[in-house]
Structures are given as structure tokens and as C-alpha cells.
Amino acid sequence: xxxxxxxxxxxxxxxxxxxxxxxxxxxxxxxxxxxENGAGKSTLMNVLSGLYxxxxxxxxxxxxxxxxxxxxxxxxxxxxMVHQHFMLVPVFTVAENVVLGVEPVKAFDRLDIKAARxxxxxxxxRHGLEVYPDAIIEEMPVGLQQRVEIIKVLFRSASAIIxxxxxxxxxxxEVVEFFGIVRSLREAGKAIVFITHKLGEVLEIADRxxxxxxxxxxxxxxxxxxxxxxxxxxxxxxxxxxxxxxxxTAPGGPLLEVKGLTVLNERDEVAVSGVDLTVRExxxxxxxxxxxxxxxxxxxxxxxxxxxxxxxVIFAGEDITRASARxxxxxxxxxxxxxxxxxxxxxxFTVAENxxxxxxxxPPFSSGIAMNWGExxxxxxxxxxxxxVRTGSIFTHAGNLSGGxxxxxxxxxxxxxxxxxxxxxxxxxxIDVGSIEYIHERIAKARDEGDGILIVSTELDEVMxxxxxxxxxxxxxxxxxxxxxxxxxxxxGLAMAGVVS
Amino acid sequence: xxxxxxxxxxxxxxxxxxxxxxxxxxxxxxxxxxxVLSVVIALVLGAVTMLATGVGLETIGRxxxxxxxxxxxxxxALSETLLAATPLILCGLGLAVGFRAGLFNIGAEGQxxxxxxxxxxxxFLVPGLPMAVHLPLAILAGMLAGAVWAGIAGWLKAAxxxxxxxxxxxxxxxxxxxxxxxLRNPPIQKPGRSDPISESVLPTAELPRLLAAIDPSLRIHFxxxxxxxxxxxxxxxxxxxxxxxxxxxxxxxxxxxxxxxxRSGLIIxxxxxxxxxxxxxxxxxxxxxxxxxxxxxxxAGIGFDAIAVAxxxxxxxxxxxxxxxxxxxxxxxxxxxxxxxxxxxxxxxIIQALIxxxxxxxxxxxxxxxxxxxxxxxxxxxxx
Numbered sequence: 001x002x003x004x005x006x007x008x009x010x011x012x013x014x015x016x017x018x019x020x021x022x023x024x025x026x027x028x029x030x031x032x033x034x035x036e037n038g039a040g041k042s043t044l045m046n047v048l049s050g051l052y053x054x055x056x057x058x059x060x061x062x063x064x065x066x067x068x069x070x071x072x073x074x075x076x077x078x079x080x081m082v083h084q085h086f087m088l089v090p091v092f093t094v095a096e097n098v099v100l101g102v103e104p105v106k107a108f109d110r111l112d113i114k115a116a117r118x119x120x121x122x123x124x125x126r127h128g129l130e131v132y133p134d135a136i137i138e139e140m141p142v143g144l145q146q147r148v149e150i151i152k153v154l155f156r157s158a159s160a161i162i163x164x165x166x167x168x169x170x171x172x173x174e175v176v177e178f179f180g181i182v183r184s185l186r187e188a189g190k191a192i193v194f195i196t197h198k199l200g201e202v203l204e205i206a207d208r209x210x211x212x213x214x215x216x217x218x219x220x221x222x223x224x225x226x227x228x229x230x231x232x233x234x235x236x237x238x239x240x241x242x243x244x245x246x247x248x249t250a251p252g253g254p255l256l257e258v259k260g261l262t263v264l265n266e267r268d269e270v271a272v273s274g275v276d277l278t279v280r281e282x283x284x285x286x287x288x289x290x291x292x293x294x295x296x297x298x299x300x301x302x303x304x305x306x307x308x309x310x311x312x313v314i315f316a317g318e319d320i321t322r323a324s325a326r327x328x329x330x331x332x333x334x335x336x337x338x339x340x341x342x343x344x345x346x347x348x349f350t351v352a353e354n355x356x357x358x359x360x361x362x363p364p365f366s367s368g369i370a371m372n373w374g375e376x377x378x379x380x381x382x383x384x385x386x387x388x389v390r391t392g393s394i395f396t397h398a399g400n401l402s403g404g405x406x407x408x409x410x411x412x413x414x415x416x417x418x419x420x421x422x423x424x425x426x427x428x429x430x431i432d433v434g435s436i437e438y439i440h441e442r443i444a445k446a447r448d449e450g451d452g453i454l455i456v457s458t459e460l461d462e463v464m465x466x467x468x469x470x471x472x473x474x475x476x477x478x479x480x481x482x483x484x485x486x487x488x489x490x491x492x493g494l495a496m497a498g499v500v501s
Numbered sequence: 502x503x504x505x506x507x508x509x510x511x512x513x514x515x516x517x518x519x520x521x522x523x524x525x526x527x528x529x530x531x532x533x534x535x536x537v538l539s540v541v542i543a544l545v546l547g548a549v550t551m552l553a554t555g556v557g558l559e560t561i562g563r564x565x566x567x568x569x570x571x572x573x574x575x576x577x578a579l580s581e582t583l584l585a586a587t588p589l590i591l592c593g594l595g596l597a598v599g600f601r602a603g604l605f606n607i608g609a610e611g612q613x614x615x616x617x618x619x620x621x622x623x624x625f626l627v628p629g630l631p632m633a634v635h636l637p638l639a640i641l642a643g644m645l646a647g648a649v650w651a652g653i654a655g656w657l658k659a660a661x662x663x664x665x666x667x668x669x670x671x672x673x674x675x676x677x678x679x680x681x682x683x684l685r686n687p688p689i690q691k692p693g694r695s696d697p698i699s700e701s702v703l704p705t706a707e708l709p710r711l712l713a714a715i716d717p718s719l720r721i722h723f724x725x726x727x728x729x730x731x732x733x734x735x736x737x738x739x740x741x742x743x744x745x746x747x748x749x750x751x752x753x754x755x756x757x758x759x760x761x762x763x764r765s766g767l768i769i770x771x772x773x774x775x776x777x778x779x780x781x782x783x784x785x786x787x788x789x790x791x792x793x794x795x796x797x798x799x800x801a802g803i804g805f806d807a808i809a810v811a812x813x814x815x816x817x818x819x820x821x822x823x824x825x826x827x828x829x830x831x832x833x834x835x836x837x838x839x840x841x842x843x844x845x846x847x848x849x850x851i852i853q854a855l856i857x858x859x860x861x862x863x864x865x866x867x868x869x870x871x872x873x874x875x876x877x878x879x880x881x882x883x884x885x
Contacts, residue, residue, distance in 0.1 A: 305759065326762030337760050346754040357750070357761045366743040373741075 001062060001078055001159040001191055002026050003048070008057035010043055017043040019215045020057070025160060030182060030192045032206030032223070034199070036235055036432040037403050040215040041195050045162050048193075049081045050074030080158030082149045084165040090138035094131050095120045098152050123154050128184050142290070143174035150181065160191040167201055171290045172460060172493030179205050197235070197433075199228040211235055236433045247447065251468065252281030255421060255452035256302075261311035263294070263301040271297035273476040274311070279421070279452040284443070286467030287456045287478075290496050294476035295456045296338060299425050302454070303335045304328045316420065329358055334414035338425040338456075340403070344410040347399030351391050354398045355380035355413055387412030388438060404435030411439050415446055422446055422453045428462060440466060460492060474498045531863070532820070534873060536813055538866050539859035540827065547852040551844065564842035571837020572830035578837070580712065580721040584791065586829025588613075588783040590728040592807035593825050594735045595647075595779030597816040601739055602772040603752035608654060608669025609780040610804025611676030612647040616781025617788040618680055619646035621795045622689060624702035624788065635705040640727075640785045647781020648774040650676065655773030659766035665773070673804075681797060689795075699795040708790035724786040728825075731779065736818040738775070748772055780804060809857045828853065 005023040009016070017040045025031050035041045046052045048059065050068030058065045061077055068074045088097050095116040104115040120133040129147045137145060146166065153161055163182075167175045182205055186192055196202055202209055202223070209221035211234040219234040233239055256279040263272035272294045279285045289295055300306035302313060304325035313321045320328060329335070337343035345354050356365045356376045364375040380394040389408045391401055398406060407428070415422065424443065428436040443466060447453055457463050463470055470487050472480040472495035480495035494500075544565075551561050572582045592609050599606040620643035627635065654668040683689045684697035691700045711726075712719040739745040750758040751768045759765055783803060788795050810828050814820030835849035859866050867874050 303760075324762065325760070329762055335760070342754070343756045343760040346750055346757045348753045349750070353746070357757065360746055360761075361743055369743060370741055371743050371746055 003079070003160055003191060004060040004063075005044075005048065006058050006060065008044065008047055008054045008059075010040075010047055010052055010054050016215050018047065018054070021212070021215070021217055023210060023217065025191045025193055027159065027191045028186055028189045029207045030186055030194055030205055032202035032209040032221075033193055033195045033212060034197065034202050034209055034221075034231060034235055035195075035212035036197055037430045038432070039212045039235075041212055042164065043215075044212070045081065045164060045193065045195060048074070049079055049162060075156050075158070078157060078159040079162070080153030080156060080160065081162045082146070082153060082164065082166060084168060086145050086149050088137045088145060088148060091136065093134050093136055094140075094148050094151075095133040097137055097148055098123075098155050100152075102156065119155060120151060123151050127151075127154065127181070127188065129181060141174075142169045143171070143177065146170070146178065147181070150185075158190070160193070161185065162193040162195065164195045165197075166194070167196065167198065169291060171497045172489060173497050175201070199231050199235075202231070203228065213237055232433055238434075247282075247444075247468075249282050249448055249450070251283035252450065254278050255281045255316060256454070257314040258302070259312050259314070261298070261301060261313065262309045263297045263306055264309050265297055270309075271476055272301065275476075275478055277454075277471060277478060279454050281452055282447055282450045283469070284447050284453040284455060284467050286463035286470045287454065287473050288460055288463045288470055288492055288496055289456075289458065289473035291458050293473050295425070295458075295473055297476075298473070299335075299338070299423055299456055302423055303333070326361075332418060332420040334419045334422045336410055336414055336422070336424040336427050338429075340406050340410050341399075345398045345406055347397065349398060350395045351384065351389070351398055351401070351409060352377045352380035352394040354409060355383050355394070358413055359417075383409065383412035383416045386416060387442070402432070404431035407431050407439065408435055411442055415442055419446060419451055422451055423456075424453065425456045426458065427455065428457075428459070460489060460496070464489070464492065472496055530874060532815060532817075535863045535866050536815075536824075536860060538870050538873060539813075539856050542859055542866065542869055543852045543855035546855050547848055550851055551848065556844065560842055560844065564838045564844040564848075567838040567841035568831075568834035570834075571841070572834030576712075577716070577719060578833060580719040581833035581836075582826065582830045583725050584720050584722070584829070585832040586825045587722075587724045587728045587790070588786050588803045589807050589810045589828050590822055590825035591724075591731055591783035591786060592780045592803055593810035593814060593821040594731055594818060595776035595783075596807055596811035597814065597818065597821050598735060598739065598748065598779070599772055599776040600811060600816040601752050602748040602768065603755060604655075604658075604769065604772055604776070605666050606651065606654070606669050606773065606776050607666055607808070608651060608672050608676075608804075609776070609783075609807055610800055610802065611669070611673035612650045612777040612780035613784035613787075613804045614676050614680050614800045615650045615784070616643035616647035616777075617784030617795055617799060618683060618689070618699075619643050619781070620706075620785035621699050621702060621788045624706035625700045626688065628703060630705060632705040635703070636708070636789070639702070639706040639789055640782065643781045643785025643788075644778040645781070647777040647779070647784065649777070651773040651777025651780065652770055655770040658773075659769045680795070684795065684797060691794075697797050701794045702789055706789055707793065708786065720791065722790040724790040727782070727786065729822075731782070732818045732822045735779075739818070744768075744771065780807075783807070806853065809853055812857055812860055 003025040005021055008018050008021040010018040021044060033041055043052065047054050050071045050073050053068070059068070060066070066077060089100065095113060098120050099116040104112040106112045117133040123129065124131055129151055131144055131147050131151065137148065166178060170178060182192060182194070194202065194206060203226065206223050209223060209226065209231065210217055211219045211221065211231065213235060221231055258275060258277045261272060261275045262270060265271040275298060277285065287295060297306060301308050304323055304327065308321055312319055315331060315333065320331065341347055346357065356379060360366055360371065365372055365379070377394055383389065384391060384394060387408045389401070389412060390405045398409065401409065411427070422443065427443065428439055443453060455463060455466055464487060468484050470482045470484065470492060471478045472492060474496065475498065479498065479500050482492060548561050551564070571578050573579060592613055596606055596609055620639045623639040623642040627638070630638070650672060654665050654672055657663040657668050658665050681697060684699055689699050691698050708723040710720065710722045712721055739749060747758065747763050747768050750761065750763060751765060755765060784800065787799060792799055806828060810824045811821055814824035831849050831853060835846045838844050839846045
């Protein structure tokens with residue numbers, strides 16, 4: 001099945017999400033759709049999968065124009081989508097999830113689970129997607145859950161499959177397996193769209209590459225000849241530097257010392273188990289790991305948001321194990337939280353209100369009783385200027401900023417004043433390359449000023465390019481440690497999957 | 502702009518409820534157009550309801566005239582409107598503080614009743630004080646009782662996670678029965694009476710009438726000035742004070758508030774105490790300014806009507822003021838309507854309920870009056 005998008009334009013109010021986009025997707029081919037967050041990739045794919053109707057332009061399938069009135073029309077036309085956030089019922093089995101909505105039934109409308117199982121087995125075998133039909137979704141690793149999503153799409157007879165950021169949740173080894181699946185689907189004649197912002201992956205798997213920027217197709221690339229540097233430039237619209245400034249100072253003495261730290265999660269299960277780690281002055285320590293291996297709980301325990309079950313946290317020679325979040329902040333421990341929209345910012349508040357969210361309670365921003373908004377506004381203006389936060393004004397709601405600018409606002413708030421330590425969780429997740437570059441520079445600058453820095457990231461590239469030392473977390477434990485000089489993607493990736501030599 | 506497709510969906514039921522209650526950015530459609538149209542459509546549907554129940558066109562006309570003259574048509578009507586508006590404004594402000602902080606306090610009625618009971622008790626049990634001491638003391642007693650009663654629900658939520666909607670409803674029932682008990686037993690019950698009624702408040706604890714010099718029958722009293730001061734104070738609290746910043750932050754995004762080092766448990770208790778103090782003040786206002794004593798059901802559902810007032814006022818102090826006056830006018834005009842046109846005052850309850858339905862469902866208003874929204878690009882659509 002060949003699909004052609006012709007002159008697609010989609011507006012939301014005054015915002016143009018897609019502008020005159022032309023795109024061809026061919027059977028037996030992988031199209032890499034590259035673009036930063038906010039470039040309009042998701043909107044475009046939602047047009048293709050029938051969730052949005054384009055304001056202008058048309059969709060042609062095998063040369064014939066089609067109109068999608070909803071997702072159902074697109075599915076019937078053979079277009080399937082594997083979303084970044086899986087659409088699975090966690091307590092159902094694989095087979096139940098696959099047939100959900102189009103269940104095979106026996107007499108009296110009873111679910112024919114045997115038929116469902118058989119169909120799942122048949123699809124698994126045909127495409128090499130090994131899963132056990134009676135496994136419960138929530139007990140499966142993420143990589144397998146993704147297979148279930150793919151089987152779901154195939155079960156609905158899709159001949160074109162759209163993958164939205166499919167590798168974001170996978171370990172490096174799972175990515176390799178995933179690419180194997182994509183290749184076999186291509187051989188089976190499926191048309192595949194692979195949406196991502198990761199340059200290396202698109203170069204590896206795609207047959208053709210289209211780059212989307214600010215809602216327009218700004219270039220096409222041939223994976224055989226294009227380089228990461230070319231593609232990044234197309235994506236961002238200007239040359240991009242990848243390496244961060246090399247250090248100018250040597251690390252000093254230990255600043256943060258964690259000993260035997262054990263932390264429980266909401267369900268009172270051990271999420272962090274006997275972790276020891278040390279971060280020295282002027283040193284960046286990176287924690288790599290697949291999401292959900294205790295990193296969140298570790299960071300919360302270090303920032304005072306979650307109690308430590310056992311163990312001690314020593315900062316600058318003093319025991320802060322029981323100190324509150326505010327107390328730790330007063331000791332100049334800055335924190336860039338994992339999720340800027342949930343934890344880092346109040347999206348309904350203005351830039352100015354967000355700019356003082358960490359220090360609002362003390363002079364000069366508050367007398368203790370009343371806020372001094374004049375001072376807060378001045379501070380916000382300073383952060384906006386110094387950290388290049390692109391915003392209409394300091395009275396714009398933070399929710400109206402792009403992801404990159406929201407993150408720069410958080411970084412500006414946390415690093416824009418005197419600090420001794422920085423705990424940064426996913427500091428660049430889902431933001432544009434330009435902002436990533438800038439935030440990495442600021443982190444390097446804090447390091448050069450003698451701050452100790454702990455970076456927790458599921459982006460292996462980020463951890464490897466920034467850190468002096470890399471720790472790998474797996475099931476709540478630090479399972480491996482690599483000095484930056486000797487770390488390889490393969491070794492760290494294996495450790496992330498729990499394989500330690 | 503971020504990709505509109507990737508904007509996060511609203512999280513959970515509380516957000517779904519409170520998202521409609523608290524206006525988080527000034528938007529002409531949201532703040533002005535929808536409320537005004539809601540009131541108009543509700544009035545029209547009120548007329549339709551009368552038609553459907555067999556009321557003649559002429560009577561309907563007369564009842565709307567009565568609704569107008571009874572609320573705004575004379576000095577006396579205005580006095581009655583503001584008299585009815587005062588407790589709604591006070592109580593609505595308390596609810597607005599809660600909504601802003603993400604707390605859905607259904608217990609204003611109970612807080613109001615106990616506030617009134619405490620004010621009555623101080624109002625007649627401590628004789629011999631000059632008015633300058635006695636009146637403030639009685640008012641403070643009312644505020645304190647309301648604050649404690651609401652504070653219980655706050656503490657339960659902070660300490661155990663019990664949802665405030667459940668606990669405040671239950672505390673309402675306890676407050677009702679507690680009031681019944683107090684009104685039938687000494688020292689509250691009026692000596693010599695067998696029915697549940699309290700001793701009368703001493704003159705030194707009564708809220709003085711404002712226009713007695715013009716006409717002694719004008720009932721509007723000092724409580725109106727207290728309500729206006731409360732509007733200013735709550736505005737300052739929410740938008741200028743440090744604790745108000747914490748309230749709003751906790752309401753808009755409790756996770757971010759916690760990450761910013763705010764102590765959510767303490768904030769919840771404080772917010773509930775503020776809300777309860779204002780509800781208690783409304784109760785004190787009723788017994789010290791209008792009724793002079795407490796009897797069963799003296800609250801007359803003000804605590805529930807005030808939820809509607811806070812909703813209509815979009816939890817902004819000025820909005821609550823305007824919504825309170827509107828509801829006061831409906832009450833005062835409704836009484837006149839009953840007298841002059843013989844139409845049941847229950848119609849006012851229907852109109853009030855319809856207003857809230859439309860406020861809660863702005864899409865419905867858009868569907869009924871599409872011409873009002875034409876040419877104004879939806880402010881929400883593009884915001885990612």
C-alpha cells in the first residue's frame with residue numbers, strides 16, 4: 001500500500017501545526033520522519049491516522065483520495081499506529097489486549113479466548129514477534145509490551161504502520177531487537193513510518209528520511225549519504241555542536257556521600273536497595289538505566305521528597321538524611337525534576353511566578369507575609385534574559401512556552417543563583433536540540449565552578465557525553481560503574497539490561 | 502509553541518471538576534460571556550418551565566416584572582438584595598479560597614451553622630460588655646468555630662488522605678445534629694421554651710443597621726461592609742500574600758508545590774481553616790445581623806447556594822462579589838414574585854440550578870448561542 005499526503009495544512013487557532021506538507025510512504029519501505037518536539041510530527045501522524053482532519057490538502061491511498069472521519073476509518077483503510085505511550089490494559093492478557101474492540105465471539109456473544117490465542121500465535125509466528133498469549137501486560141518488560149502493540153496493529157490488518165518515538169522506552173539491546181522486527185515487517189511488504197528525534201536510529205533503519213521543522217518539510221535525506229551533522233542542522237535550522245566543553249578543573253573532595261541508601265516506593269516495595277555513591281566537587285556523575293529501575297525514588301530521596309528507609313546521606317560533611325526538601329534547597333542543592341510540566345513548573349502560573357517557585361518564601365521575594373512581586377518580576381526578567389527563555393513576556397503562562405523554553409526556565413531558576421550541587425533528572429527529555437545544547441553548556445559551567453553534579457537520564461548518549469563517571473542502575477541497585485574514558489555503549493547498555501560481567 | 506497533539510490530558514477527577522471552577526487565565530469568553538449568557542438562558546428556560554406548568558403568559562410577564570422590582574426596583578428592594586447577598590458573598594469567598602487551592606469543600610453549610618451557633622452563644626452568654634468588644638468577640642467566635650470545623654476535614658485529608666468531599670459532607674450531618682442537640686438543651690435553648698430555639702442575642706452583639714436613619718425598616722446592616730472588606734482581604738490573600746501563593750500553587754499543581762518545598766499537609770489545614778472561618782463569618786452575620794437568634798435550619802441552604810456563587814464567580818473574589826449580588830437579587834426578587842404573581846419561589850431554585858448547569862457546561866452555551874462566540878478565535882485551542 002502506498003500512501004501520499006498532499007499539501008496537508010493543519011491549524012489550531014492561530015497556530016499552524018502543519019503547513020503544506022507533502023509526504024510519500026511506500027510499501028516495503030521505512031520512512032524516517034525526523035523532527036524536534038513541536039515540529040508537528042505528531043499532528044501530521046494524527047492526521048494520517050484519522051484523529052485530526054486536515055484544514056487543507058488530501059490523503060491518497062494507492063492513488064485514490066480518501067477521507068477519514070475518525071480513527072476507525074483509518075484503521076479500516078489499513079493504517080495502524082503504535083503510540084509512544086502504549087494503549088494497553090495493564091491487567092489484561094496479551095490475547096485479550098490484542099482482540100480488544102474486535103473480539104472473536106462464540107454463541108451468546110461470549111469471548112472466544114481460544115480463537116484469540118490462536119490468532120495471536122499465528123501473527124507472532126508469521127512476523128517473528130515472540131510473545132506468550134496468556135501473559136499479563138503489567139508483568140511484561142516494556143520491549144515485549146511494544147510487541148503486543150505491534151501485534152495489535154497487525155491483527156487489525158494494517159498494511160501501513162506508524163511508530164511514534166518507538167525507542168524512547170527501550171534499552172539499547174531492545175532497540176536492536178526492535179530494529180529486527182521493523183526489518184521483517186518491511187520484508188513482509190508493510191509501509192512503515194518511523195517518527196523520532198534520534199539521528200543515529202533513523203540513519204540506521206530508514207530507507208528515506210524526511211525532516212520536519214516548524215510544521216514544514218525542510219529537507220529529505222538519503223541514509224546512505226546523509227550524516228548526523230547534516231540532519232541535525234536541517235532539524236534545528238542552524239549548525240549544532242555536539243560535544244560539551246572539556247573540563248578546565250580537576251574534581252575536588254567528596255561533596256555528596258550516600259551510604260547504604262534504601263528507599264521504598266508508594267506500594268512499600270524496595271525501589272532503591274543499598275545504594276552507595278559519592279559525588280565530588282566539580283565532578284559530573286551520571287546514572288544510566290532504563291526507566292523504572294529506582295532512579296525516580298533515588299532522586300526523590302536525595303532531594304528530601306521521599307524518606308530514606310535506611311542509610312545515610314552526607315552533604316558537605318553534614319548528615320542531611322532527614323532534612324526536608326526546603327532545607328536541602330537552602331543548603332544550595334539545586335534540583336531539576338524529571339517532569340517539567342508535572343513537577344518543575346506550574347503551567348497555569350506565569351513565567352514570573354514560576355521563576356521564584358523555589359525561593360518565593362524568603363527575602364527579597366517575600367517579607368514572610370506578603371509577596372514582593374516587583375523583585376520577583378525583576379528576577380524573572382534576569383533569568384529569561386540570561387537563560388535565553390523565549391517567551392512573550394514574564395507574564396506569559398508557563399504552559400504556553402515550548403518544551404525547550406519551559407526547561408530553560410526550570411534550569412534558570414535552579415542554576416541562576418548560587419549553587420553547590422545539582423541533581424538533574426532527565427534534564428533534556430523531549431526538548432529541541434538547540435535547548436539541549438544550551439542546557440548541557442550550563443551544566444558544564446556549573447561543574448567548572450566547582451558544583452557537584454548528579455545526572456539521571458535514560459538517554460544513554462546524554463549520560464555518556466556529560467559524565468566523568470557513569471553508574472548503571474538496575475532493579476534498585478548500582479550494578480556497574482564506568483569511568484567516562486573506558487565506557488562503551490555496549491558495556492553500559494548490557495549493564496542497563498542487568499547483564500554484568 | 503509546543504505541539505498541540507502532545508499537550509497532556511487533564512489528570513484525574515479533581516482536575517476535571519476544578520478545571521471548570523477556577524479560571525486560570527483571563528479569557529473574555531470564559532470569564533464574562535459564558536456566565537452572562539448562562540444567566541440569560543437560565544431566565545428564559547425559567548419562563549419555559551412556567552409555561553410548561555400551565556402558567557399564563559400574562560402571569561409570566563408579571564412575575565418577571567416582580568423579579569426585577571423586588572430586587573432592584575426600590576431602595577427597600579436593593580436593601581433586601583444586598584442583605585441576601587452578604588452571607589452568600591462571605592461563604593462564597595471561603596469556598597473560592599478552597600477551590601483555588603484544589604479543595605472541594607462541600608461542608609460550608611455545617612461550618613456556617615456552627616459559626617452561627619458560636620456567635621449566638623457569645624452573643625447572649627457574656628453580658629455587660631460594651632458593643633466595641635462584644636460584637637467583634639461574637640464574630641470572632643463564629644469564625645473560630647467555622648475554622649475548627651473545616652480544619653477537622655483538612656486535618657483528616659492531610660493526615661490520612663481522606664477525601665474532603667466525603668469528610669465535609671459527613672461533618673455537615675454531624676453539625677446539623679449537634680445544632681439540634683444544642684438548641685434543645687441549656688444553656689443555648691431559650692428558658693421556658695420546649696421547641697428548639699436559642700436565647701436572643703444581646704443588643705451589644707447585634708450588627709447595626711446601616712440605613713436606620715433613613716428608614717428603620719431597611720434591614721441592610723454592617724455585615725455588608727464586612728463582606729466588602731472580606732472581598733479585598735481574600736483578593737490580597739490569594740494574589741499578594743506568600744501563603745496565598747502557596748495556596749494557589751498547591752491547587753494548580755500539587756506535585757510542583759511539593760517539589761518547591763511547600764508543606765502540603767499544613768497548607769491543606771490552613772486553606773480549610775480559612776474557608777471555614779469565612780463560612781463561620783457568614784453564619785455569624787446571619788444570627789447577629791438578621792435573625793437575632795438561632796433556630797433549626799437558620800442556615801437556609803446558604804452554604805450550598807454559596808457553592809454556586811463561587812462557581813459562577815469563577816473563584817475570583819470580585820467574581821464572587823458579583824455572583825453573590827446576583828443570587829441575592831434572585832432571592833429578594835423571588836420573594837416579591839411569589840407575593841405579586843403567585844409563582845412559587847421554587848422557580849428561583851430552578852433558575853439558580855440552570856445557571857450552574859450552563860456554567861459547568863460551556864459547550865452547551867456555545868451550542869445555544871453560537872452567534873455570541875463568532876469571530877472570537879477560541880483561546881484554548883492553540884495553547885499546547
